Amino acid sequence: MAFKPLFGTTLRNRLLILTTILVVLISGSVLLIVNFKVRDLVNDKLQKDFDITYHTFNRFLSLRNDRLVESCLLISELPILKAQLSTHDPATIKDYILSREESPARLIGADLFTLTNEKGQVLFRLDHPEKFGDTLTVIRHALEGKDPAPDDISFWIIDEHLYQTVTVPIFQKFLIGTLTLGKRITQEEARALKSDTHSDITFLLNNRIVASTHSDLAQIDLLRSYVAKPPELNRRNEKGKSIQREVVLDGENFLCAFARASNSSEAIYVMAISVDQALAGFQRIEKIILIIGGISLILSIVGAFFLAEGITSPLRKLVVGTEQIRSGNYDFHMQVDSRDEIGLLAQSFNEMVLGLKERFMMSKFLSPSTMKMIRKEGDNLHLGGERRNVTVLFSDIRGFTAFSEKVEPEVVIELLNRYLSRQASLVISHNGIIDKYVGDELIAIFESPDMVDDAVLCAIEIQRAINELNTRNTEDIRVGIGINTGMAIVGNVGGEERMDHTVLGNNMNLGSRLCSIAGSGQIILSESSWRSLKCKEVKTQSLEAIVVKGISTPVQTYEVLYDAG
Numbered sequence: 289m290a291f292k293p294l295f296g297t298t299l300r301n302r303l304l305i306l307t308t309i310l311v312v313l314i315s316g317s318v319l320l321i322v323n324f325k326v327r328d329l330v331n332d333k334l335q336k337d338f339d340i341t342y343h344t345f346n347r348f349l350s351l352r353n354d355r356l357v358e359s360c361l362l363i364s365e366l367p368i369l370k371a372q373l374s375t376h377d378p379a380t381i382k383d384y385i386l387s388r389e390e391s392p393a394r395l396i397g398a399d400l401f402t403l404t405n406e407k408g409q410v411l412f413r414l415d416h417p418e419k420f421g422d423t424l425t426v427i428r429h430a431l432e433g434k435d436p437a438p439d440d441i442s443f444w445i446i447d448e449h450l451y452q453t454v455t456v457p458i459f460q461k462f463l464i465g466t467l468t469l470g471k472r473i474t475q476e477e478a479r480a481l482k483s484d485t486h487s488d489i490t491f492l493l494n495n496r497i498v499a500s501t502h503s504d505l506a507q508i509d510l511l512r513s514y515v516a517k518p519p520e521l522n523r524r525n526e527k528g529k530s531i532q533r534e535v536v537l538d539g540e541n542f543l544c545a546f547a548r549a550s551n552s553s554e555a556i557y558v559m560a561i562s563v564d565q566a567l568a569g570f571q572r573i574e575k576i577i578l579i580i581g582g583i584s585l586i587l588s589i590v591g592a593f594f595l596a597e598g599i600t601s602p603l604r605k606l607v608v609g610t611e612q613i614r615s616g617n618y619d620f621h622m623q624v625d626s627r628d629e630i631g632l633l634a635q636s637f638n639e640m641v642l643g644l645k646e647r648f649m650m651s652k653f654l655s656p657s658t659m660k661m662i663r664k665e666g667d668n669l670h671l672g673g674e675r676r677n678v679t680v681l682f683s684d685i686r687g688f689t690a691f692s693e694k695v696e697p698e699v700v701i702e703l704l705n706r707y708l709s710r711q712a713s714l715v716i717s718h719n720g721i722i723d724k725y726v727g728d729e730l731i732a733i734f735e736s737p738d739m740v741d742d743a744v745l746c747a748i749e750i751q752r753a754i755n756e757l758n759t760r761n762t763e764d765i766r767v768g769i770g771i772n773t774g775m776a777i778v779g780n781v782g783g784e785e786r787m788d789h790t791v792l793g794n795n796m797n798l799g800s801r802l803c804s805i806a807g808s809g810q811i812i813l814s815e816s817s818w819r820s821l822k823c824k825e826v827k828t829q830s831l832e833a834i835v836v837k838g839i840s841t842p843v844q845t846y847e848v849l850y851d852a853g
Contacts, residue, residue, distance in 0.1 A: 330566050334543050341485040341559045342530070342547075348481060349452065353441050356454040356469050361435070363392040364458045364467045373458060373465045376405055381412045400444070400451045400470030406431070406463045415446060427455045427466050443549050444470060450491060450498050450555045473555075475499045485559075488542070491549070492556040502560070506537035510544070510558065519546040530559075540564050602630045609637060613644065679739040679773040679817060680796055681720070681732040682803030683711055683750060686766045688728040704728055707765055710753050718746035723791055729803070733791055740820040743771050747811045748826075748850045754809075755852050770802025772814040794838045801836050802845065811848035818846045826850075
């Protein structure tokens, strides 16, 4: 085959040879060069128009945002509003907002007026007054007591409508709730933007046009184009970034720029400038260039066909391999059929898979805290630690040693894994991490703001889960649980060649001692944990104080009373 010597070289040489051929063909065409120059001039003009449109659009949003922020801050300081919000009564707040003439919602004419309590639960919605009790997660910054930043433009999507919103916290000595005001994006805003920018503006939301200055047929074409090949927009795009492409709308060519309205919403705005109008003076040259371009295109396709076939075939195999790895199949192996860069890539991929398989198997023997520390410190691992306030939970299976001596080792391991696995899942679901397993004992650490509540509720769920497992098994397994709160040393211990990430200190010893004195099905708290317990539904009773080695005074203990289920 005539092309065999050419295509038998390395991938780099193949790309260089074909690129050289295409560059020679394109460079030899004077008309094509002229066309490129014309296109460059037109594209520069279009890009400048896009920049003007973008800045005008942002100025429009910023002005609306400033007005919303001003209104929001003014209303949030109204004493009567604070008084109504402090009642936490949706009916009282609804009556105030809807029934009184001096209601702030009536005075400012906002399309969206939403009040929440300090936990983010909706107390009033102007758009749906009958709805309350929902929890809003999009007002996180306001719930943290932060006012909106000057450039923080937010959008909400409600009932398939797009709203520009501002949310501020409401304080009465402390945070008592939030206020959100919003203006709906409508056809009038799109027309106003077109008047200022001389560009067609369209707002898209969930594959539906919310507002547009295009004709009906052009809107249909734009929506079809977007749905058929949506731009690869994502929330990591920097502010001001857009994806541009040409689209035929109602028989006319447009250069469209697709961009997110904000990083916090799924709304898309599209700026469109007519390419046909910009190129109206070059239509005759365009026809000649199209003929030359068609010939070049055919030649390019012929060359690209041979090149693409040699590249895409192994790459398709590589894609299949990555899908296999993503699904957890670390036994996948790529067949290496060539010695070029693609072959080296396949060989490197196989080596990578082997390394991933080894790391995956090793990760099963590391605690979550150790994995978290490795990700955080990377190559800077070193011995040492720090003092942190933690709540530790010790859970030990009672009588397991005697049980293990009576049955086969396989049965012991299977049963131990079943009960420890159930406990581990409950620890994770209650914001805890597994520090380690010591025989039939589980040690978990809690560091959340409500760590004592998490640990106690986790312990109750563990006891209930053990009872549930016992109903399905012949063995009667019981656990005793001890919980303590206090300062502990968290860090790396061991040697430079072999180290472990763990938690140490007297408070760990106290937690272990509480577990050792806990009876079957019993949960025992130290006094420090008992005093930090916030959950009013948890009932406890006082037990006798105990003497612990390393602690000078007796430690008061408490038992958690719970329904075994």
